Amino acid sequence: MKRFFSVNDITDLHTTIKEAIALKKAPQQNSHLGKGKTIGLVFLNSSLRTRLSTQKAAHNLGLYTILLNAAQEAWTWEYEDGAIMNGNTVEHVKDAANVLSQYCDVIGIRCFAGLTNKEDDVSEKIYQLFEKHAKVPVVSLESATLHPLQSLADCITIEENLPKNKKPKVVLTWAPHIKPIPQAVGNSFAQWMNASDYEFVITHPEGYELDTKFTQDATIEYNQQKAIENADFVYVKNWSSFKEYGKMIPVEEDWLLTNEKLKASNNAKIMHCLPVRRNVEISDEVIDSENSLVYQQAYNRTFAAQIVLQKILENNE
Amino acid sequence: MKRFFSVNDITDLHTTIKEAIALKKAPQQNSHLGKGKTIGLVFLNSSLRTRLSTQKAAHNLGLYTILLNAAQEAWTWEYEDGAIMNGNTVEHVKDAANVLSQYCDVIGIRCFAGLTNKEDDVSEKIYQLFEKHAKVPVVSLESATLHPLQSLADCITIEENLPKNKKPKVVLTWAPHIKPIPQAVGNSFAQWMNASDYEFVITHPEGYELDTKFTQDATIEYNQQKAIENADFVYVKNWSSFKEYGKMIPVEEDWLLTNEKLKASNNAKIMHCLPVRRNVEISDEVIDSENSLVYQQAYNRTFAAQIVLQKILENNE
Amino acid sequence: MKRFFSVNDITDLHTTIKEAIALKKAPQQNSHLGKGKTIGLVFLNSSLRTRLSTQKAAHNLGLYTILLNAAQEAWTWEYEDGAIMNGNTVEHVKDAANVLSQYCDVIGIRCFAGLTNKEDDVSEKIYQLFEKHAKVPVVSLESATLHPLQSLADCITIEENLPKNKKPKVVLTWAPHIKPIPQAVGNSFAQWMNASDYEFVITHPEGYELDTKFTQDATIEYNQQKAIENADFVYVKNWSSFKEYGKMIPVEEDWLLTNEKLKASNNAKIMHCLPVRRNVEISDEVIDSENSLVYQQAYNRTFAAQIVLQKILENNE
Numbered sequence: 001m002k003r004f005f006s007v008n009d010i011t012d013l014h015t016t017i018k019e020a021i022a023l024k025k026a027p028q029q030n031s032h033l034g035k036g037k038t039i040g041l042v043f044l045n046s047s048l049r050t051r052l053s054t055q056k057a058a059h060n061l062g063l064y065t066i067l068l069n070a071a072q073e074a075w076t077w078e079y080e081d082g083a084i085m086n087g088n089t090v091e092h093v094k095d096a097a098n099v100l101s102q103y104c105d106v107i108g109i110r111c112f113a114g115l116t117n118k119e120d121d122v123s124e125k126i127y128q129l130f131e132k133h134a135k136v137p138v139v140s141l142e143s144a145t146l147h148p149l150q151s152l153a154d155c156i157t158i159e160e161n162l163p164k165n166k167k168p169k170v171v172l173t174w175a176p177h178i179k180p181i182p183q184a185v186g187n188s189f190a191q192w193m194n195a196s197d198y199e200f201v202i203t204h205p206e207g208y209e210l211d212t213k214f215t216q217d218a219t220i221e222y223n224q225q226k227a228i229e230n231a232d233f234v235y236v237k238n239w240s241s242f243k244e245y246g247k248m249i250p251v252e253e254d255w256l257l258t259n260e261k262l263k264a265s266n267n268a269k270i271m272h273c274l275p276v277r278r279n280v281e282i283s284d285e286v287i288d289s290e291n292s293l294v295y296q297q298a299y300n301r302t303f304a305a306q307i308v309l310q311k312i313l314e315n316n317e
Numbered sequence: 318m319k320r321f322f323s324v325n326d327i328t329d330l331h332t333t334i335k336e337a338i339a340l341k342k343a344p345q346q347n348s349h350l351g352k353g354k355t356i357g358l359v360f361l362n363s364s365l366r367t368r369l370s371t372q373k374a375a376h377n378l379g380l381y382t383i384l385l386n387a388a389q390e391a392w393t394w395e396y397e398d399g400a401i402m403n404g405n406t407v408e409h410v411k412d413a414a415n416v417l418s419q420y421c422d423v424i425g426i427r428c429f430a431g432l433t434n435k436e437d438d439v440s441e442k443i444y445q446l447f448e449k450h451a452k453v454p455v456v457s458l459e460s461a462t463l464h465p466l467q468s469l470a471d472c473i474t475i476e477e478n479l480p481k482n483k484k485p486k487v488v489l490t491w492a493p494h495i496k497p498i499p500q501a502v503g504n505s506f507a508q509w510m511n512a513s514d515y516e517f518v519i520t521h522p523e524g525y526e527l528d529t530k531f532t533q534d535a536t537i538e539y540n541q542q543k544a545i546e547n548a549d550f551v552y553v554k555n556w557s558s559f560k561e562y563g564k565m566i567p568v569e570e571d572w573l574l575t576n577e578k579l580k581a582s583n584n585a586k587i588m589h590c591l592p593v594r595r596n597v598e599i600s601d602e603v604i605d606s607e608n609s610l611v612y613q614q615a616y617n618r619t620f621a622a623q624i625v626l627q628k629i630l631e632n633n634e
Numbered sequence: 635m636k637r638f639f640s641v642n643d644i645t646d647l648h649t650t651i652k653e654a655i656a657l658k659k660a661p662q663q664n665s666h667l668g669k670g671k672t673i674g675l676v677f678l679n680s681s682l683r684t685r686l687s688t689q690k691a692a693h694n695l696g697l698y699t700i701l702l703n704a705a706q707e708a709w710t711w712e713y714e715d716g717a718i719m720n721g722n723t724v725e726h727v728k729d730a731a732n733v734l735s736q737y738c739d740v741i742g743i744r745c746f747a748g749l750t751n752k753e754d755d756v757s758e759k760i761y762q763l764f765e766k767h768a769k770v771p772v773v774s775l776e777s778a779t780l781h782p783l784q785s786l787a788d789c790i791t792i793e794e795n796l797p798k799n800k801k802p803k804v805v806l807t808w809a810p811h812i813k814p815i816p817q818a819v820g821n822s823f824a825q826w827m828n829a830s831d832y833e834f835v836i837t838h839p840e841g842y843e844l845d846t847k848f849t850q851d852a853t854i855e856y857n858q859q860k861a862i863e864n865a866d867f868v869y870v871k872n873w874s875s876f877k878e879y880g881k882m883i884p885v886e887e888d889w890l891l892t893n894e895k896l897k898a899s900n901n902a903k904i905m906h907c908l909p910v911r912r913n914v915e916i917s918d919e920v921i922d923s924e925n926s927l928v929y930q931q932a933y934n935r936t937f938a939a940q941i942v943l944q945k946i947l948e949n950n951e
Contacts, residue, residue, distance in 0.1 A: 028353055036662055038690060048391035048413065052383055052420040056355060059381045064693050066686055069390065073703060074682035075909050084913040086812045091909035095928070096682065099908060102933040103686040178403045274416060275392050275408035279401040294412070299419040345670055365708035365730065369700055369737040373672060376698045386707060495720045591733060592709050592725035596718040611729070616736040 001311035003131065004139045006146050006188075007195045014196075017159050020152070020300070020307040027060045027306070033313040034063030040104035041141065042068045044077075044126070045112040049274060050141045050149060053301035054108055054309075060302075061309055066104065070096070079129055093126070097133035106312055107134055110141035113182035115246030121145065121182075122211070137312045139305075145211070147184045150273050150297075151192035152304035157297045158198075158233055161269050167199055168232040169266070173224055174204030175281035176255050177238035180246050185273050186239045187214040194218060203227035207249040211242050224255060229264045235271040236282045257282045259289070269293050318628035320448065321456045323463050323505075324512045331513075334476050337469070337617070337624040344377045344623070350630040351380030357421035358458065359385045361394075361443070362429040366591060367458045367466060370618035371425055371626075377619075378626055383421065387413070396446055410443070414450035423629055424451055427458035430499035432563030438462065438499075439528070454629045456622075462528070464501045467590050467614075468509035469621035474614045475515075475550060478586050484516055485549040486583070490541055491521030492598035493572050494555035497563050502590050503556045504531040511535060520544035524566040528559050541572060546581045552588040553599045574599045576606070586610050635945035637765065638773045640780050640822075641829045648830075651793050654786070654934070654941040661694045661940070667947040668697030674738035675775065676702045678711075678760070679746040683908060684775045684783065687935035688742055688943075694936075695943055700738065704730070713763055727760070731767035740946055741768055744775035747816035749880030755779065755816075756845070771946045773939075779845070781818045784907050784931075785826035786938035791931045792832075792867055795903050801833055802866040803900070807858055808838030809915035810889050811872035814880050819907050820873045821848040828852060837861035838873075841883040845876050858889060863898045869905040870916050891916045893923070903927050 003009055010016050023029070039058045043051065051067075058065045068074060077096055078089035085092065100107055109130055113121040120126075127143040140148055162168060172189055186202075191214045193200040201219045202210065209220065221227040228234060236257050241247045256279070262268055270282070270292045278284055287294060320326055327333050340346070356375045360368065368384075375382045385391060394413055395406035402409065417424055426447055430438040437443075444460040457465055479485060489506055503519075508531045510517040518536045519527070526537065538544040545551060553574050558564045573596070579585055587599075587609045595601055604611060637643055644650050657663070673692045677685065685701075692699045702708060711730055712723035719726070734741055743764055747755040754760075761777040774782055796802060806823055820836075825848045827834040835853045836844070843854065855861040862868060870891050875881045890913070896902055904916070904926045912918055921928060 038693070040686070043390070046391055048385070048387075048408070049416060051390065052357070052385070052417070055383050056381075056420045059355070064690075066689050068682070068686070070682075072389075072706075073677070073685065074680055078912070082913070082918060085911035086914050090911070091682070092912050095908055095910065095912075098929045099683060099932045100686070102929060103690045103936060274412055276412065277402035277407070278395070278409050278412075279399070280403050284399060295415045295419060298416045302420060360707070363708055365702070365704075365725070366733060368707065369674070369702070369734070372700050373698075373737045376672070389706075591729055593729065594719035594724070595712070595726050595729075596716070597720050601716060612732045612736060615733045619737060 001308065001315050003137050004148060004308045004312065005127070005143070006148050007151065007192050013155065016307055017156050020156050020303040021160065023303050023306055030310055031060065031062035033310060034058065034061040037105040037313070038064045038066060038103060039309070040066045040068065040100050040107045042070050042100065042107060042109045044070055045110050047110055047141065049298050049301050050110060054141065054305045056302045057306035057309055060306055061313065063309070079125060093129045094133040097130045098135065101135035104136055106137045106139060106309065108139040108141045111143055113144035113184060115180050115182060115240060118245035139308060139312070142184055144182065145184055146188040146191065148188055149301060149304050149308065150185060151188040152308070153297055153300040154189060154271060155192055155196060156300040156304060157271065157293050161293060163232050163266070167197070169199040169201065169230055170233045170235065171227050171231040172202045172235045172237065173227065173257065174208050174255060175236045175238045175257060176251070177277065177281060180240035180248055181238050183210055183239040183242055185237050186210050189235055190215045190218055201227050205249070205251045205253070205255065207241055207243060208239065209242060210239070225261055225264060228261055231265040231268045233271060234262065234265060234268045237273065238281055257286050259285050262286065267291065271297060274298060318625065318632050320454050321465060321625045321629065322444070322460070323465050324468065324509050330472065333624055334473050337473050337620040338477065340620045340623055347627055348377065348379035350627060351375065351378040354380055354422040354630065355383060355420060356380045356626070357383045357385065357417050357424045359387050359417065359424060359426045361387055362427050364427055364458065366615050366618050367427060371458065371622045373619045374622035374626055377623055378630065380626070396442060410446045411450040414447045415452065418452035421453055423454045423456060423626065425456040425458045428460055430461035430501060432497050432499060432557060435562035456625060456629070459501055461499065462501055463505040463508065465505055466618060466621050466625065467502060468505040469625070470614055470617040471506060471588060472509055472513060473617040473621060474588065474610050478610060480549050480583070484514070486516040486518065486547055487550045487552065488544050488548040489519045489552045489554065490544065490574065491525050491572060492553045492555045492574060493568065494594065494598060497557035497565055498555050500527055500556040500559055502554050503527050506552055507532045507535055518544050522566070522568045522570065522572065524558055524560060525556065526559060527556070542578060542581060545578055545585070548582040548585045550588060551579065551582060551585045554590065555598055573597070574603050576602050579603065584608065588614060591615060635942065635949050637771050638782060638942045638946065639761070639777070640782050641785065641826050647789065650941055651790050654790050654937040655794065657937045657940055664944055665694065665696035667944060668692065668695040671697055671739040671947070672700060672737060673697045673943070674700045674702060674734050674741045676704050676734065676741060676743045678704055679744050681744055681775065683932050683935050684744060688775065688939045690936045691940035691943055694940055695947065697943070713759060727763045728767040731764045732769065735769035738770055740771045740773060740943065742773040742775045745777055747778035747818060749814050749816060749874060752879035773942060773946070776818055778816065779818055780822040780825065782822055783935060783938050783942065784819060785822040786942070787931055787934040788823060788905060789826055789830065790934040790938060791905065791927050795927060797866050797900070801831070803833040803835065803864055804867045804869065805861050805865040806836045806869045806871065807861065807891065808842050808889060809870045809872045809891060810885065811911065811915060814874035814882055815872050817844055817873040817876055819871050820844050823869055824849045824852055835861050839883070839885045839887065839889065841875055841877060842873065843876060844873070859895060859898060862895055862902070865899040865902045867905060868896065868899060868902045871907065872915055891920050893919050896920065901925065905931060908932060
């Protein structure tokens with residue numbers, strides 16, 4: 001693997017999932033791969049799970065990790081080509097990417113959607129510029145439109161909880177929130193589900209359609225209760241409108257997921273990428289139930305990151 | 318050891334002190350214990366000594382350390398059970414503690430007293446919630462009411478400086494400050510002194526009585542000069558009022574410790590946990606004297622942390 | 635080597651440059667030197683290259699690295715001797731330096747010029763106080779007047795790009811900026827060039843003369859175009875006025891470096907320490923040309939730091 005930005009960078013998804021699960025038995029079995037090599041983890045935004053799980057994965061592989069909270073510890077980046085830098089930006093992303101490549105054998109970067117300029121976010125301006133100018137493999141720690149390490153961990157978690165003798169029905173349901181949130185987790189989960197052999201349904205209020213580039217021919221069901229019927233997995237996540245970009249369109253129905261609504265499911269397992277605003281996106285009774293997989297998802301983040309980094313290191317050997 | 322929150326988690330204090338001192342001769346003698354294991358150090362507040370000494374101790378034990386400035390690098394935590402999280406908090410402490418446990422074999426956490434809600438501080442709300450939801454051993458890096466790693470380092474330092482042929486007199490004296498400070502260091506030192514076989518006296522202005530849960534039957538002497546008489550160790554520390562919780566009660570006398578006052582002591586050694594506001598809490602002449610143990614206390618923080626982490630790792634083997 | 639603050643701490647510059655270059659072939663050849671030892675990297679200011687390259691160098695040497703963003707993660711320092719600390723400073727630099735020495739075998743510190751008090755900056759007040767109270771070797775990660783690790787990397791880069799059969803002409807040219815910038819990089823480059831056997835010319839507008847303590851008898855040429863004639867290396871850097879300390883004196887001519895201006899050079903290589911404000915200090919066409927050495931300079935930062943730390947570790951063996 002030479003980069004990791006989306007599901008398209010995975011050659012064989014099912015094999016990769018199995019390989020990730022196999023790492024759990026002996027997490028440091030490949031600690032020779034990273035020996036003498038360095039990974040840089042660059043954060044333009046907050047992170048808990050991604051930050052810790054990728055560090056852990058890197059350490060398991062024998063990599064040395066250098067962390068950088070770019071804006072706070074170093075400098076604010078400029079993204080415009082040819083910019084006359086007489087404003088608030090201190091270093092051009094092209095210089096930062098080139099310089100980081102002088103110290104790192106692989107670089108992970110987190111750069112959320114700004115939700116103000118649709119074109120910039122859709123084109124993955126920041127991520128693409130960084131990757132273009134980097135001289136080493138780049139791994140997405142969540143970009144404007146996708147969160148692939150989360151989705152891979154989600155696929156691992158579903159694989160570990162498959163219903164017996166049945167193709168699972170997986171439902172991605174929109175959830176309420178108090179402020180506009182990027183579509184990255186929703187987009188990404190849709191993309192990875194489309195690459196899997198599951199029945200996949202997305203449910204959300206009208207106006208909250210995700211980018212069809214990622215949802216493709218997934219079933220869209222505007223009635224949450226109907227979508228949940230017979231579901232084996234219900235993935236809960238808020239996102240802001242893609243059409244009215246970055247806006248919160250008023251929603252009349254109550255989309256908060258409750259046990260009452262889940263009665264129609266096939267005793268569905270509950271998933272969320274975390275952090276979650278409890279009792280806004282999802283009720284305590286649901287997320288704290290024995291059907292909740294949210295901490296298992298968090299645990300699997302380590303092995304998602306590790307199998308990806310392993311494939312990148314193997315490619316560079 | 319399964320946790321480290323107070324002196325009550327130490328089985329045999331004197332033996333533990335001796336074991337910590339023995340580590341100094343070969344600090345990495347037990348570097349196999351942490352092999353393949355990870356410690357997470359989570360800071361909700363500033364730290365210099367605790368941060369560095371615990372990292373050093375962890376490294377000496379072969380542990381891999383992951384640091385997190387929780388609010389700045391990740392998310393602001395919610396502490397209310399059942400909260401409808403539609404405000405400024407982004408992740409519930411129960412989720413954070415559970416998730417951190419997915420990546421760490423032991424977790425240290427620093428969470429100061431807020432000094433606004435006495436009940437929350439006295440009940441150690443934040444620490445207790447974190448520990449309750451963590452799935453791995455938790456170590457206090459200072460909580461609302463106690464600072465046990467500091468106190469253990471203080472005990473080590475006293476042991477290394479015992480007067481000959483004499484049970485030492487140890488005096489904890491209140492000191493002036495410019496703003497309200499938690500009682501944690503004072504409480505904790507009192508608790509650990511009560512567990513030691515020393516003569517122990519606390520001196521402070523009226524109204525600055527510490528929580529009797531920690532001071533127990535220690536001698537309280539409101540006259541600082543009288544308290545210092547024949548003292549072998551004088552531990553200097555400010556704290557805000559416990560009774561008028563978190564307030565600074567006006568004090569008429571000058572409580573700044575000077576050499577003049579110390580003349581009545583038994584050539585007392587001077588202790589302070591640092592950071593110290595020089596010439597407010599303690600005069601330069603005292604802290605810079607040859608009787609000052611403050612840097613030795615700082616040095617001993619490493620071995621206090623190391624013996625605690627060692628006992629936790631041994632318990633989990 | 636017992637400290638690293640300026641070129642004066644290097645015994646034999648040319649040999650040191652050659653040793654640094656030799657490290658590139660096997661960066662971890664001396665990883666035994668740092669075994670069991672700890673380096674503390676303390677930042678009072680932002681850093682990208684210094685932060686990452688010094689971490690990388692330390693890791694190559696087998697050192698364990700502890701990072702500290704001092705003001706944000708720990709406390710604000712007091713610098714006045716005898717200060718009554720009843721203001722915003724929480725810990726005296728003398729205590730911080732002493733305490734850090736309890737955990738580290740070597741300490742790197744970054745402390746920029748404040749540009750408000752000339753006497754403080756010129757006397758290197760912060761750096762000198764820190765070094766005075768530290769009990770272990772201290773390495774400058776850029777101080778008020780000098781940036782020696784940058785200059786050593788610059789010397790390595792020039793050595794790797796020497797013209798054949800010719801003593802090189804090296805020009806340091808002032809560049810425009812939008813705000814007052816310390817003189818440290820300019821001072822330091824001048825100091826190291828004066829220690830080298832090159833033809834060295836400094837060009838800047840009148841009023842931007844650097845401290846003669848560092849420029850010594852270097853040629854000063856106020857006409858940028860004339861200075862560039864036949865140059866083999868052009869080092870571009872802004873600095874604020876030393877005479878009118880920390881001020882930006884209005885400049886009428888256009889000092890932005892362009893290819894047009896460089897036509898008079900001997901196909902000069904272009905250098906800059908980064909970060910650079912593109913099209914303010916230097917035009918894109920120049921910094922992105924094949925003659926630009928800026929990323930090679932960044933790369934060489936690792937080996938500059940590594941040879942310095944190696945010499946310090948060897949001295950302490």
